[in-house]
Amino acid sequence: xxxxxxxxxxxxxxxxxxxxxxxxxxxxxxxxxxxxxxxxxxxxxxxxxxxxxxxxxxxxxxxxxxxxxxxxxxxxxxxxxxxxxxxxxxxxxxxxxxxxxxxxxxxxxxxxxxxxxxxxxxxxxxxxxxxxxxxxxxxxxxxxxxxxxxxxxxxxxxxxxxxxxxxxxxxxxxxxxxxxxxxxxxxxxxxxxxxxxxxxxxxxxxxxxxxxxxxxxxxxxxxxxxxxxxxxxxxxxxxxxxxxxxxxxxxxxxxxxxxxxxxxxxxxxxxxxxxxxxxxxxxxxxxxxx
Amino acid sequence: xxxxxxxxxxxxxxxxxxxxxxxxxxxxxxxxxxxxxxxxxxxxxxxxxxxxxxxxxxxxxxxxxxxxxxxxxxxxxxxxxxxxxxxxxxxxxxxxxxxxxxxxxxxxxxxxxxxxxxxxxxxxxxxxxxxxxxxxxxxxxxxxxxxxxxxxxxxxxxxxxxxxxxxxxxxxxxxxxxxxxxxxxxxxxxxxxxxxxxxxxxxxxxxxxxxxxxxxxxxxxxxxxxxxxxxxxxxxxxxxxxxxxxxxxxxxxxxxxxxxxxxxxxxxx
Amino acid sequence: xxxxxxxxxxxxxxxxxxxxxxxxxxxxxxxxxxxxxxxxxxxxxxxxxxxxxxxxxxxxxxxxxxxxxxxxxxxxxxxxxxxxxxxxxxxxxxxxxxxxxxxxxxxxxxxxxxxxxxxxxxxxxxxxxxxxxxxxxxxxxxxxxxxxxxxxxxxxxxxxxxxxxxxxxxxxxxxxxxxxxxxxxxxxxxxxxxxxxxxxxxxxxxxxxxxxxxxxxxxxxxxxxxxxxxxxxxxxxxxxxxxxxxxxxxxxxxxx
Numbered sequence: 001x002x003x004x005x006x007x008x009x010x011x012x013x014x015x016x017x018x019x020x021x022x023x024x025x026x027x028x029x030x031x032x033x034x035x036x037x038x039x040x041x042x043x044x045x046x047x048x049x050x051x052x053x054x055x056x057x058x059x060x061x062x063x064x065x066x067x068x069x070x071x072x073x074x075x076x077x078x079x080x081x082x083x084x085x086x087x088x089x090x091x092x093x094x095x096x097x098x099x100x101x102x103x104x105x106x107x108x109x110x111x112x113x114x115x116x117x118x119x120x121x122x123x124x125x126x127x128x129x130x131x132x133x134x135x136x137x138x139x140x141x142x143x144x145x146x147x148x149x150x151x152x153x154x155x156x157x158x159x160x161x162x163x164x165x166x167x168x169x170x171x172x173x174x175x176x177x178x179x180x181x182x183x184x185x186x187x188x189x190x191x192x193x194x195x196x197x198x199x200x201x202x203x204x205x206x207x208x209x210x211x212x213x214x215x216x217x218x219x220x221x222x223x224x225x226x227x228x229x230x231x232x233x234x235x236x237x238x239x240x241x242x243x244x245x246x247x248x249x250x251x252x253x254x255x256x257x258x259x260x261x262x263x264x265x266x267x268x269x270x271x272x273x274x275x276x277x278x279x280x281x282x283x284x285x286x287x288x289x290x
Numbered sequence: 291x292x293x294x295x296x297x298x299x300x301x302x303x304x305x306x307x308x309x310x311x312x313x314x315x316x317x318x319x320x321x322x323x324x325x326x327x328x329x330x331x332x333x334x335x336x337x338x339x340x341x342x343x344x345x346x347x348x349x350x351x352x353x354x355x356x357x358x359x360x361x362x363x364x365x366x367x368x369x370x371x372x373x374x375x376x377x378x379x380x381x382x383x384x385x386x387x388x389x390x391x392x393x394x395x396x397x398x399x400x401x402x403x404x405x406x407x408x409x410x411x412x413x414x415x416x417x418x419x420x421x422x423x424x425x426x427x428x429x430x431x432x433x434x435x436x437x438x439x440x441x442x443x444x445x446x447x448x449x450x451x452x453x454x455x456x457x458x459x460x461x462x463x464x465x466x467x468x469x470x471x472x473x474x475x476x477x478x479x480x481x482x483x484x485x486x487x488x489x490x491x492x493x494x495x496x497x498x499x500x501x502x503x504x505x506x507x508x509x510x511x512x513x514x515x516x517x518x519x520x521x522x523x524x525x526x527x528x529x530x531x532x533x534x535x536x537x538x539x540x541x542x543x544x545x546x547x548x549x550x551x552x553x554x555x556x557x558x559x
Numbered sequence: 560x561x562x563x564x565x566x567x568x569x570x571x572x573x574x575x576x577x578x579x580x581x582x583x584x585x586x587x588x589x590x591x592x593x594x595x596x597x598x599x600x601x602x603x604x605x606x607x608x609x610x611x612x613x614x615x616x617x618x619x620x621x622x623x624x625x626x627x628x629x630x631x632x633x634x635x636x637x638x639x640x641x642x643x644x645x646x647x648x649x650x651x652x653x654x655x656x657x658x659x660x661x662x663x664x665x666x667x668x669x670x671x672x673x674x675x676x677x678x679x680x681x682x683x684x685x686x687x688x689x690x691x692x693x694x695x696x697x698x699x700x701x702x703x704x705x706x707x708x709x710x711x712x713x714x715x716x717x718x719x720x721x722x723x724x725x726x727x728x729x730x731x732x733x734x735x736x737x738x739x740x741x742x743x744x745x746x747x748x749x750x751x752x753x754x755x756x757x758x759x760x761x762x763x764x765x766x767x768x769x770x771x772x773x774x775x776x777x778x779x780x781x782x783x784x785x786x787x788x789x790x791x792x793x794x795x796x797x798x799x800x801x802x803x804x805x806x807x808x809x810x811x812x813x814x815x
């Protein structure tokens with residue numbers, strides 16, 4: 001089978017399998033009356049509810065919900081979510097760029113100064129264990145007090161926080177990955193450290209940068225969503241998730257929003273992966289890295 | 291010369307007279323468009339030490355793997371200890387040593403030697419005893435509780451040899467086991483290998499691309515040509531045992547080395 | 560590493576920590592930053608001590624959730640990967656699933672679990688944590704299981720070893736360094752995921768709920784103190800994984 005056809009089939013196989021599993025469980029649970037066979041003990045996930053309050057809707061009900069208004073007679077869910085996605089993507093993009101630059105700068109610093117690395121790297125690592133969501137509102141308030149920055153920058157900063165760590169670690173690894181022999185060779189040509197950085201170590205680090213970027217892209221989405229959660233009266237997919245989750249009669253809309261959130265994450269990943277395919281071969285001769 | 295695609299079967303449990311412990315007739319192997327081996331026929335007598343020598347890519351490793359049932363020949367018949375190669379593998383009639391020692395880093399040296407015995411289901415006490423015996427045989431008894439990263443390359447290969455001989459196979463297949471080592475360590479390991487061979491009386495099939503090594507170790511040197519691999523010459527080595535440093539410096543040794551080299555050159559190597 | 564060398568390696572991070580804390584304390588006072596924005600470390604410490612009982616219990620409740628999710632999720636990821644090692648078609652599917660779901664913001668599913676298990680039940684949060692840690696563990700284990708060199712597989716083939724034997728004697732031991740790497744990542748993620756899940760709707764004793772209440776009352780000092788407590792728990796978990804790794808994978812120094 002031609003590899004293009006194969007990949008397309010492989011790409012479809014997973015969603016098809018998931019839909020099949022979903023509908024399969026739904027049918028089974030209903031057939032069993034939502035209890036384990038032969039007992040009164042309830043299944044872990046119960047299928048009940050009607051209309052918009054269903055706890056386990058048919059996949060096609062969720063799909064249909066996109067075309068219907070989600071509240072009264074206003075805009076359709078699809079249009080509303082699309083707007084929210086745009087909002088979130090703005091935060092993701094800023095967070096990704098800022099976090100990427102910061103991570104790259106830190107990684108370069110650590111690559112050059114062992115002292116800096118030993119002093120700061122443990123904290124860079126520890127920073128990722130801190131539940132940043134806890135001081136997200138503080139960050140938002142602080143950013144909002146800078147009057148010329150729009151409100152959503154608070155969330156973007158949170159996104160940055162999640163992105164810079166994988167970029168730092170991978171930049172550091174990447175810059176260190178150049179072979180010592182190549183470095184010695186350039187030294188013998190009496191090049192400056194700056195030249196060596198740009199002509200040898202940065203190109204050598206490109207595969208690692210893309211690994212970091214792929215992790216960072218998905219982290220940026222998580223950061224944006226979580227940030228929107230914790231900043232009151234914000235917009236975006238995270239805010240939509242929270243809003244739909246709080247009420248009991250918008251669960252079908254909730255499922256739709258979750259799907260959209262997932263799609264945003266996958267989309268960000270694919271964008272970076274596509275960039276990698278377009279660019280990385282210039283530096284490595286290989287098509288894709290893990 | 292036969293070009294059959296099927297392996298022949300013999301009913302007897304052991305090699306019939308006239309045939310050796312390893313019998314290859316008309317063996318050929320093609321990978322895709324590349325002919326690795328072409329019509330190789332060989333008999334290896336029990337108890338012998340036979341080297342397969344040839345330039346890179348001549349198929350000697352492939353031939354070894356055919357004997358070991360890791361590669362299925364495209365044509366020809368292979369018999370090991372009177373059975374089909376796959377049966378010999380199931381019966382564990384042979385042990386194999388690769389160029390990389392392939393020890394398991396997470397096991398102690400002793401437990402590395404015990405590995406085949408574990409797979410074969412030996413009881414623990416018996417396994418331990420045999421492992422210690424084999425380590426003593428290769429002179430590494432005091433390293434039994436160390437781990438592979440703590441040992442040098444040469445020592446690791448000795449452990450690999452101990453492991454290959456742990457279940458006393460009739461045949462030992464060795465694929466350039468000393469290829470990654472320096473010359474000095476190599477010569478020392480050659481001496482040790484010969485000592486082990488004499489004590490265990492296993493038949494050895496040894497792949498190498500070093501002419502001096504082949505001549506020093508073997509009772510017979512099989513010279514192969516460049517791809518597609520064919521047997522060009524079988525040169526018996528009549529040097530006396532025990533073979534020592536003096537052997538390496540003797541006139542007869544040099545004459546044999548020259549003979550082997552000429553055979554290689556005439557094959558176009 | 561010798562003892563003095565080990566102590567010396569602690570020096571820079573320790574100095575940095577003290578320097579940062581000092582700067583923080585002085586900076587807040589000197590610049591007159593409102594405690595609402597950034598409380599000084601001294602205030603955080605006092606609050607932590609004053610409210611220690613409530614703080615510790617909240618951290619422990621969340622920590623329990625994180626731990627339960629960690630065990631469930633990592634266990635599931637590991638088992639799935641081992642099954643994938645045995646059956647090649649499954650492995651392909653798992654690998655793709657792992658990457659795709661790794662890109663999805665799992666925390667977005669928290670409201671769904673609240674819907675199913677009830678916002679007040681710990682299981683809704685445990686489910687989120689389990690899902691979050693399951694995929695890195697799955698991918699790490701799959702990579703680790705494939706990491707044994709081909710020569711080792713050939714060696715076992717020469718012994719006529721059955722697939723189950725290859726799995727237990729070669730693939731799984733070879734995978735352990737990768738598995739522990741993934742577990743370390745999972746340890747850090749589990750606490751964060753637990754708190755995020757609680758933010759979506761957690762039960763009253765949890766740290767997430769506690770923080771939300773504190774924020775609503777503009778008690779940011781208390782919130783920071785709770786965060787510090789959660790941080791400590793996360794580091795403990797991380798350290799526990801490190802200890803387990805040291806026990807399972809002894810690392811002798813090179814001698815020979």
